[in-house]
Amino acid sequence: MNAWQASVYALKTEKIDFLFGLPGGDAFYDALADAPEIRPILVREESSGPFMAMAYARLTGKPGVCYGSAGPGVANLLPGIMEAQSACLPVVAIGGASSSENAGMGAFQEADQISLIKPLTKWCERITAPDRVPWVMRRAFFLATNGKPGPVYVEVPKDIGLRQAETREYIPAKYPLRFSGDPQATEEAAVLLVQARRPLLVAGGGAMNARAFGEVKELAEILNLPVMTTPCGRGIIAEDHPLALGLVGLYFNELGQKIYGESDLLVTVGSRNEDFQSGQQKFFPPGAKYIQIDIDPLEIGRNWIPDVAIVGDAKLVLRDLVIQVGDRSKGKKFGETRAAALLRAKEKYEARVKAECLDESVPLKTKRIIRELNEVFGKDTILVNENGSQDLWSYSFPYYKVLDVNSCVPPGEQTCMGMGVAAAIGAKLAMPGKKVVCTTGDGAFQMFMKELPTAVQYGAPVTYVVLNNFSLGWVRFSQKRRKGRFIATEFAVQPDFVKVAEACQCFGERVEKPGGIWPALQRALQANQEGKPAVLEFIVDGWDFPPGFKSFYERLG
Numbered sequence: 001m002n003a004w005q006a007s008v009y010a011l012k013t014e015k016i017d018f019l020f021g022l023p024g025g026d027a028f029y030d031a032l033a034d035a036p037e038i039r040p041i042l043v044r045e046e047s048s049g050p051f052m053a054m055a056y057a058r059l060t061g062k063p064g065v066c067y068g069s070a071g072p073g074v075a076n077l078l079p080g081i082m083e084a085q086s087a088c089l090p091v092v093a094i095g096g097a098s099s100s101e102n103a104g105m106g107a108f109q110e111a112d113q114i115s116l117i118k119p120l121t122k123w124c125e126r127i128t129a130p131d132r133v134p135w136v137m138r139r140a141f142f143l144a145t146n147g148k149p150g151p152v153y154v155e156v157p158k159d160i161g162l163r164q165a166e167t168r169e170y171i172p173a174k175y176p177l178r179f180s181g182d183p184q185a186t187e188e189a190a191v192l193l194v195q196a197r198r199p200l201l202v203a204g205g206g207a208m209n210a211r212a213f214g215e216v217k218e219l220a221e222i223l224n225l226p227v228m229t230t231p232c233g234r235g236i237i238a239e240d241h242p243l244a245l246g247l248v249g250l251y252f253n254e255l256g257q258k259i260y261g262e263s264d265l266l267v268t269v270g271s272r273n274e275d276f277q278s279g280q281q282k283f284f285p286p287g288a289k290y291i292q293i294d295i296d297p298l299e300i301g302r303n304w305i306p307d308v309a310i311v312g313d314a315k316l317v318l319r320d321l322v323i324q325v326g327d328r329s330k331g332k333k334f335g336e337t338r339a340a341a342l343l344r345a346k347e348k349y350e351a352r353v354k355a356e357c358l359d360e361s362v363p364l365k366t367k368r369i370i371r372e373l374n375e376v377f378g379k380d381t382i383l384v385n386e387n388g389s390q391d392l393w394s395y396s397f398p399y400y401k402v403l404d405v406n407s408c409v410p411p412g413e414q415t416c417m418g419m420g421v422a423a424a425i426g427a428k429l430a431m432p433g434k435k436v437v438c439t440t441g442d443g444a445f446q447m448f449m450k451e452l453p454t455a456v457q458y459g460a461p462v463t464y465v466v467l468n469n470f471s472l473g474w475v476r477f478s479q480k481r482r483k484g485r486f487i488a489t490e491f492a493v494q495p496d497f498v499k500v501a502e503a504c505q506c507f508g509e510r511v512e513k514p515g516g517i518w519p520a521l522q523r524a525l526q527a528n529q530e531g532k533p534a535v536l537e538f539i540v541d542g543w544d545f546p547p548g549f550k551s552f553y554e555r556l557g
Contacts, residue, residue: 003130004031004161006170007094007154010137011038013170016065018056018429020049024069025108026096026158041429041458043422044450046073050080050151051419052426053091055384055409059430061211063090063144070096070158071109074117079416081120084151087232087412088205090144091151093117097126100157117153124153130165138173145175148296149209176210180320181293181312189267189291189308190324193223194334196265196289201225202248204277205232205412206270206295207314212236213405215318216269222325224335226259226342230277231385231395231410233270239401242343246397249277252548253397255349259342260285267291269314273303274413279555293317350398357399360514363541366393366467369517370400373437373465376521379403381435384424384462387415388441389473389545391465396546407434418448421464425451428460435528436462442491442537443472449497452504452533461528463521464535466497469542477545481553501535510537 001009008031011019019040023029032040043049046068053064068074074095084091095117098107118124123143125136140152180186193199203216216236220227220243227237228245237244245256252260260266263285270293271277278284281303292299292306293314300309310317357371370393383402385394387410394400395410402408409427411419424438445466455462472489479486501508507527511520517538524534 001165001167002027002162003127003133003156003165004028005034006130006133006165007137007156008032008035008038010134010170011035011065014063014141014172019065019067020052020426021067022046022049022069022073023067024073024096026069026156026161028067028094028096028156028161041454043454046076047079048422048448048451048454050077050084050091050093051416051422052429054080054084054087054089055423055426056430057089057091058087058208058409059382059406059427063092063141064426065092065094067094068096070098071111074113075111078116078120080419081117081151081153083412083414083416083419085120085412086414088149088209089151090149092140092144093151093153095153095155096161097155097157099159100128101159113155120151121153122150124155126155126157127160130160130163133165134168134170138171141173142175145173146177148206176313178313178316180316181310183320185308185310186317186320186324189310190321190328192265192289192291192308193267193321193325194328198263198338199223199225199265199267200228200260200263201267201269202228202230202271203233203236203269204230204271207233207236208406209270210295210314212269212315212318215315215322217241219318219322219325222322222329222334224339228256228260230271232412234410235402235406235408238403238405239397240403242346243339244397247395247548249279249283250548250552251392251395251546252551253349254547255345256397257548257551263288265289265291267293269293269318270295272299276413278303279552282556353398361541362513363539364512364514364517365544366390366538366540367399367544368514369465369467369538369540370394370439372517373439373521374400376518376525377435377437381437382407382409382427382431384409384420384427384436384438385411386417386420386438386440386444387411388417388444389477389549390441390467390469390540390542391439392546392549394439396548399546417444421445421448422451424462424464425455425458425460428455428462429458435525437465438462439465439467441473442466442468442470442494445497446495449500452501452506452535455533456505459531461531461533463524463528463533466535466537467540468497468537469540470494471542473542476542497535497537505532507532507534508537510539512539
């Protein structure tokens with residue numbers, strides 16, 4: 001077999017289901033003819049490939065694979081690889097490259113792709129000889145999935161891809177290789193947990209990557225320990241659980257912000273405490289002790305200095321903590337009085353939010369749309385987020401509750417606009433038995449609505465909730481805070497999103513009145529159940545922001 005065939009054989013042996021990409025002039029896709037179990041997904045533009053691969057990786061725990069052809073094709077992978085690095089998701093990007101035979105002599109589409117992509121990856125490697133394919137591919141999958149997950153890049157020059165490779169057995173990479181924490185540090189953490197009066201656990205993307213769903217829930221229930229998450233940690237616990245309090249930082253709800261601020265012990269699991277999660281590292285609870293759990297020793301103390309640091313796989317560390325705390329409980333019930341008070345406060349707050357979301361004003365209030373979306377689609381729904389001023393309402397608990405574990409696909413800290421629009425397709429392909437909804441602003445949707453035909457072509461019926469404020473809302477908010485001048489942030493001309501949807505063989509509907517929200521959502525759900533993607537355009541009040549968003553900027557000044 002040639003080098004491209006050997007690469008496809010490696011993907012086949014790694015049990016890869018999908019290849020997200022757009023073929024170029026090399027012979028990579030020719031080799032897929034020998035691997036019918038790998039389904040190539042033809043994206044409309046290469047940037048979509050890594051976003052779809054991210055969603056697949058997030059939901060399945062397996063590496064997502066994408067491809068870009070030489071030159072512009074590989075360059076178009078960069079935003080998605082940057083996002084995968086930020087979100088710590090295992091994405092294997094494969095790139096074609098110009099011929100090595102006339103390198104430096106004006107080879108077609110020649111570029112120093114390794115230098116472009118290396119700062120954004122855990123590892124990147126150019127295949128210089130066909131016999132190196134098995135080692136390089138195995139190494140790529142191993143590094144993408146073990147330790148702190150992340151993107152890797154493998155490059156195959158056009159001429160090398162066609163050279164014959166020595167046929168040898170391909171041994172797939174083993175993942176995840178887990179390791180637990182230092183027993184002494186785990187014991188110290190357990191002591192702090194049982195002594196604390198107002199502990200709080202914040203789960204980040206590392207907890208999700210470790211699939212520590214049961215362990216987070218068990219530790220929380222033993223200690224009556226409130227649980228909050230970062231966006232990438234969302235889905236570690238169902239948000240209708242009595243101890244779930246929503247998201248932190250920019251995404252705080254009023255009750256969660258109060259409980260967070262009053263905590264005397266903060267436990268973070270797999271979070272870097274980045275700007276939006278930590279308020280530029282300024283939101284640490286005053287006087288609280290701090291336990292930091294992370295798989296990467298380089299993340300320890302990056303922002304806040306822990307009293308106890310545990311380096312290890314979140315699933316194993318939390319399992320050990322459950323045992324340690326259980327050994328110390330001796331039948332004692334922890335935090336029952338606090339948990340009861342918290343539940344009463346939650347019920348009161350949620351009743352207020354429910355009443356608030358009956359708002360009948362026009363333009364529509366996004367909070368009402370988001371809440372009714374949650375009610376109509378219900379359980380067994382995967383929420384895919386964008387990150388704009390209006391779709392931030394979908395991050396805001398309890399306006400929207402993620403009702404099942406492993407049912408949320410957020411962007412990483414880069415928050416590339418359009419990531420969610422493309423990723424929703426990858427999410428549906430990864431979990432075809434689940435409903436998938438993507439909340440997006442009009443700006444982000446315009447960037448990637450080109451993938452609507454992809455959703456139709458590959459049987460990925462998702463619903464896009466397009467929150468149209470005819471502007472770049474977050475940028476306008478920032479401009480207003482500075483000098484009140486709006487420059488290049490308003491869409492004076494927009495496409496007709498309903499006509500775009502219909503032209504792409506999707507269901508489309510525009511909603512301007514509150515009474516139309518619920519029936520439109522039901523029609524979109526019905527379209528999805530019939531195998532058709534749906535686009536719902538809602539005309540919204542662009543100056544109504546989530547409570548955490550406003551509080552975040554008020555606190556930072």
